[in-house]
Amino acid sequence: MPEQLTPEQKKYLNATTNLITSLLQAKNEVTREEVLAASKKAGLYNLSQPKKFGGGQANNQVLTVIREALASANVPFARWVFGSGPGVLADSNSHVESRYLIPLLDGSLRNAFAFTEPSDADHPTRARIEGDNFIVDGRKSYVTGGSDADFINTYVDIQPGGKSMLIIDTNLPGVRVDNVFQSLDGSHHAEFSFSNVVVPRENIIGQVGQGLPRAMRQIGDTRLAFAAEAVGLMCWVCSFVEDHIQAPHASGKPLGEREGVRLRYADMRIQTYTARSVLYRTARLADSGDKIMNEVIAAKVYTTETLAAVLDNAIQLVGGKALVENHPLAILYRRIRALRIAEGASDVLRLSLSRGALDLKVGRL
Secondary structure (H helix, E strand, O other): OHHHOOHHHHHHHHHHHHHHHHHHOOOOOOOHHHHHHHHHHHOOOOOOOOHHHOOOOOOHHHHHHHHHHHHHHOOOOHHHOOOOOOHHHOOOOHHHHHHHHHHHHOOOOOEEEEOOOOOOOOOOOEEEEEOOEEEEEEEEEEEEOHHHOOEEEEEEEEEOOEEEEEEEEOOOOOEEEEEEEEOOOOOEEEEEEEEEEEEEHHHEEOOOOOHHHHHHHHHHHOHHHHHHHHHHHHHHHHHHHHHHHHOOOOOOOOHHHOHHHHHHHHHHHHHHHHHHHHHHHHHHHHOOOOOOHHHHHHHHHHHHHHHHHHHHHHHHHHOHHHHOOOOHHHHHHHHHHHHHOOOOOHHHHHHHHHHHHHOOOOOOO
C-alpha cells in the first residue's frame, strides 16, 4: 500500500511530485517536448522501457506509484511522462528493432495500433505475399494514436499464414487517412484504408500467424496502468470535493456539516480506499511472476467502474455548476467514460474472467 513504500518507490514518488510542481509553475502550457525533457532529467521517462535498450525496466509497483501520483494531480501532461514501451514490438527481428523500436523508445518516432475493422468492411485487412513484400488491402476503423503516427502496428490476415502483426509506415503509397476524430477522453484517433500497400517482409512483427497473442500483449499491458490512473483520479476527486464541502456556503454553513453530505462523501472515501487496495495488491501479484490475467481484469473493471461512481457522487455534491462544460468535474466526467471501454469493455472482460475461472481454473480471490 502507499503507506508501505520501499525507499526506491519513495524516491520515484518524490521525483514525480517534483516534476509535477515544476511543470505546473510554467507560465505557458507545456509542450510534449518540454515534458519529455523534464521527465528524462528526472529519471522517469525510461522506467517503463527494457534494460536491453537502456531503459530502467521498473517493476509494476514502482510504475503504479508513479502513475497514481500523476493521476492524483489530474495534470494534462501526465500522458507524456513515460516513454513508449516496446508493446507488440518486443522480441522482434533486428530490422524492426533498429528501424522502429529504438526510435520509438527514444521519442523520435510515434506509433499507432490498428486492430479494429469497420462494421461494414467487405473483409478483414489482408496481406498477400509477393516476393520479398507483403501487399496489404483493407480498412481499420479505430486506430489508436493514428492521427499523428509515423507507423502503424497493424493486425492483418496474411494469406497463406494467418493472423499476424505487420508494421505499415503511414507515408507509404496506398495508405490513406479516411477520418481523424477525437474521443470523449480527448485522445485522437483515425480511420485508415490500405490499397495495394507494399510492405517489406522484414516488417513482420514476430512470426507469421502469431498476431493475436502479440495484439493481446499490447492490450493486456495497459490494463494495470488504467487501474492506477483510475485510482489516482479518485484521490483527486475526493480532495476536490473535500475542499468544496468545507468552503463557505450561501446557507451560512459549510455543506460538510450536513449529515446527508457527509454520508455521500464517506461513500466516496470507502470506494477509493478499497480501489487502492485492489490496485496495489494486483501490482504486487504482477511482480510475483505469476500469470494474473484474471486479477488484472478484475482490477481494471473494478477501479474504472468505481471511479465512475465516485465522480458521479462528486457531481451530485457540487451541484449544477459541475455540469458546466469547462468545470473540472464535467471535463473529467467525459474523459473517464472511455476507461470502461478501452483495452476491453467491462462486460467483455467479465466474460473473459468467468471463462478463466470456470473453464481454465485460473485466477484467485
